[in-house]
Amino acid sequence: MNHQHETPEEKRERLRQEELKMNPTGAVNDGLNRSTTGNLADVVGGLGLKGTGIVIVVLIIGYVLYKVFT
Template sequence: MNNRQEHPKEKRERLRQQELKRNPGGALRDGFSRGENGNLTDLVGDLGWKGTGLLIIVLLVGYVLYKLLF
């Protein structure tokens, strides 16, 4: 066995896979509702801090440009 620690992203995926095995219908329903509502936590977790900062900057610049043009 390797002594490598599990990253949070890997742990979330492992727990998600275990839940799918135990309760496939409930996981499917959760997936549909998550897709409808969006999940900011997953988005930010996948982007990391640099990607999140870039997303915020792009949104702010877009908002400023929108206000200037309209």
């Protein structure tokens, strides 16, 4: 694999994957930290099209309910 022509996103993902391979227990800690700070790219990337659509619909419904009852 040629690392010279990587985009910054590809490099970041490659380094993250290498870190996960070298330090499996760090993946648990990383997952816990991401759940508290939130990383939308990982959430959406793991859900797929249907899951992303469901999340968007739930957010819209939640916002409408919030506006109706406040």
